Amino acid sequence: MGKKKKKESQKSEGPAIRTPIVCVLGHVDHGKTSLLDWIRGSSVTAGEAGAITQHIGATVVPLDAIQKMSGAFEKLKVNVPGLLFIDTPGHHAFTTLRARGGALADMAILVVDINEGFQPQTIEALEILRTYRTPFVVAATKVDRIHGWRVNKNAPFRKTFETQGDRVKMDLENKTYELIGTLSEKGFNCERFDRVSDFAKNIAIVPVSGVTGEGVPDLLLMLVGLAQRYMTEALEVSVDGPGTGTVLEVKEERGLGMTLDVILYDGTLSVGDEVAVATTDGVVNTKIRSLLKPRPMSEILVEEKFERVKSVTAASGIKVSAPRLENVVAGSPLRAIPASEDIDAINEEVRREVEEIHVDLSDEGIFIKADTIGALEALAKELQGHGIKILKAEVGPVSRHDLIEVETIKEPLNAVLLAFNTPLLPDAIEILKQPTCKVSVFVGDVIYQLIDEYTEWVEEQKRKIEAARFERIILPAKVTILEGCVFRQSNPAVVGVRVLGGKLRSGVRLMRRDSKAVGTVKTIQVAQENVPEADAGAEVAVAIEGATVGRQINEKDDLYAYIPENHVKVLETQMISTLNPGMREVLEEYTTIRRKDNPFWGK
Numbered sequence: 001m002g003k004k005k006k007k008e009s010q011k012s013e014g015p016a017i018r019t020p021i022v023c024v025l026g027h028v029d030h031g032k033t034s035l036l037d038w039i040r041g042s043s044v045t046a047g048e049a050g051a052i053t054q055h056i057g058a059t060v061v062p063l064d065a066i067q068k069m070s071g072a073f074e075k076l077k078v079n080v081p082g083l084l085f086i087d088t089p090g091h092h093a094f095t096t097l098r099a100r101g102g103a104l105a106d107m108a109i110l111v112v113d114i115n116e117g118f119q120p121q122t123i124e125a126l127e128i129l130r131t132y133r134t135p136f137v138v139a140a141t142k143v144d145r146i147h148g149w150r151v152n153k154n155a156p157f158r159k160t161f162e163t164q165g166d167r168v169k170m171d172l173e174n175k176t177y178e179l180i181g182t183l184s185e186k187g188f189n190c191e192r193f194d195r196v197s198d199f200a201k202n203i204a205i206v207p208v209s210g211v212t213g214e215g216v217p218d219l220l221l222m223l224v225g226l227a228q229r230y231m232t233e234a235l236e237v238s239v240d241g242p243g244t245g246t247v248l249e250v251k252e253e254r255g256l257g258m259t260l261d262v263i264l265y266d267g268t269l270s271v272g273d274e275v276a277v278a279t280t281d282g283v284v285n286t287k288i289r290s291l292l293k294p295r296p297m298s299e300i301l302v303e304e305k306f307e308r309v310k311s312v313t314a315a316s317g318i319k320v321s322a323p324r325l326e327n328v329v330a331g332s333p334l335r336a337i338p339a340s341e342d343i344d345a346i347n348e349e350v351r352r353e354v355e356e357i358h359v360d361l362s363d364e365g366i367f368i369k370a371d372t373i374g375a376l377e378a379l380a381k382e383l384q385g386h387g388i389k390i391l392k393a394e395v396g397p398v399s400r401h402d403l404i405e406v407e408t409i410k411e412p413l414n415a416v417l418l419a420f421n422t423p424l425l426p427d428a429i430e431i432l433k434q435p436t437c438k439v440s441v442f443v444g445d446v447i448y449q450l451i452d453e454y455t456e457w458v459e460e461q462k463r464k465i466e467a468a469r470f471e472r473i474i475l476p477a478k479v480t481i482l483e484g485c486v487f488r489q490s491n492p493a494v495v496g497v498r499v500l501g502g503k504l505r506s507g508v509r510l511m512r513r514d515s516k517a518v519g520t521v522k523t524i525q526v527a528q529e530n531v532p533e534a535d536a537g538a539e540v541a542v543a544i545e546g547a548t549v550g551r552q553i554n555e556k557d558d559l560y561a562y563i564p565e566n567h568v569k570v571l572e573t574q575m576i577s578t579l580n581p582g583m584r585e586v587l588e589e590y591t592t593i594r595r596k597d598n599p600f601w602g603k
């Protein structure tokens with residue numbers, strides 16, 4: 001924007017300020033849609049003076065309407081023309097809609113149900129706002145659900161608060177403090193909006209209801225104030241500069257063919273303009289055939305859904321009809337190309353904006369995919385916050401090729417693909433069905449759930465790996481050969497033993513008190529049935545390969561399971577808490593014997 005001429009505002013001194021773009025974020029069901037609907041609906045009823053204008057994919061609430069609703073700031077010098085609300089709430093819309101590599105929305109409303117407080121998606125939204133450094137106001141919704149609340153439809157907060165009983169007031173205070181507490185833990189200083197003295201230091205919390213409209217005028221006022229005080233520079237606009245926008249949606253319209261719903265955030269876009277926009281096959285240049293706006297409500301009987309306009313100025317939502325829009329990607333920039341500018345340079349700029357993914361990759365880690373760059377970056381950011389490393393990050397659906405690539409990852413806990421808001425192609429599903437497939441894929445459309453699922457899986461895998469490793473460790477065991485229970489002298493020797501402590505397993509070697517190994521337990525039998533193991537107290541018959549009674553072993557001899565040095569290390573350092581007291585005792589006896597000559601044995 002630097003070089004462009006700034007148009008002087010007609011209303012007040014200083015450069016023209018474009019309408020700030022606002023997005024609504026928050027946890028599911030906390031009231032994002034209701035709040036947006038109320039803002040749209042109530043400003044319609046706010047009167048002829050400044051009725052809202054319906055845009056494509058957005059709604060503009062002009063300053064007049066906000067003023068009328070709140071009855072405030074007549075004294076204030078405000079040159080923000082109004083607020084443009086993106087009609088689709090949620091942080092997916094927020095991250096998808098980008099402008100120059102950042103967020104398209106200039107400001108946000110973080111919605112949180114005052115009765116439920118912060119939930120995982122509220123925190124996720126907060127992290128996204130932090131990442132993009134987006135100024136925001138907290139709307140603490142559903143105040144009318146506070147027990148005993150007296151409804152004052154559409155009233156500013158102060159007015160309705162005064163009419164509430166003491167208990168309700170107290171309840172609201174407590175709930176607001178809880179929000180302030182949580183936000184402070186996350187590093188944000190907040191305060192109820194009417195107590196904020198310095199908006200540069202505190203984020204305003206506005207108690208509202210999306211059903212009764214209480215507090216909504218204050219919320220709008222806070223947004224205007226935020227834009228006016230801290231964003232005016234970013235909002236300065238050259239209305240006669242080339243139009244720059246972001247593609248919200250790619251839609252087929254009857255009689256028009258493929259069209260783009262675009263939020264224009266800078267300059268002017270006119271019919272006949274040459275534009276650059278990104279498709280799945282690279283950047284395309286095309287000429288605008290028509291620009292369309294929704295028809296005003298009053299003209300609902302006119303057959304055509306849209307009104308044609310010659311040009312539009314930022315910020316606004318507009319439908320663009322032009323040839324060759326089939327493969328345009330949602331979230332792509334749309335740039336008008338003035339005759340004086342280098343078309344290749346602009347194309348390159350658009351290409352770079354679409355392809356430049358700001359994700360820190362590691363030499364090892366997992367593979368992530370998402371439907372848009374913004375979504376991918378948001379996921380990556382959250383993963384990094386959890387200390388999860390990323391090997392590769394890409395936009396698009398999950399293909400067979402992706403899975404084959406993941407299969408080459410050697411570390412089993414990294415042979416993973418997280419697919420956020422993006423589908424698996426049929427050939428990828430085929431690969432996953434194969435029993436030999438070693439890849440784990442997690443699919444989801446809520447970041448925290450996706451990460452939770454993955455981390456739970458990792459924990460489970462670690463437990464399994466650990467358990468399998470422990471399974472191979474030879475456990476302590478001590479037996480005594482019972483008197484009169486020699487059933488066979490040798491090849492193998494078969495004797496009756498009592499397990500004095502620990503757990504005797506077949507396959508282990510046995511050792512005498514003098515450290516001499518004396519053969520291997522081939523089988524363990526109870527009542528002539530083979531058993532894999534015998535616990536302390538059991539009396540069993542064992543076949544010992546490699547020992548002869550009367551030579552290496554004798555009646556009343558005590559024998560120990562022979563545990564190699566590296567197994568002792570694992571037992572003493574990692575498995576000790578899993579051993580019962582009897583086992584620990586036997587292990588101690590065993591190591592005392594082995595450490596007689598070398599105190600550092602097994603350490």
Ligand SMILES: Nc1nc2c(ncn2[C@@H]2O[C@H](COP(=O)(O)OP(=O)(O)OP(=O)(O)O)[C@@H](O)[C@H]2O)c(=O)[nH]1
Pocket residue numbers: 026027028029030031032033034035089141142143144145208209210211212
């Ligand atoms: N009493 C009361 N109910 C509300 C308020 N805001 C929303 N609700 C109700 O809460 C439910 C969810 O509201 P929505 O506006 O759909 O919430 P949302 O955040 O848009 O939900 P998703 O789009 O599913 O994420 C609906 O039944 C609303 O009627 C409010 O301020 N007061």
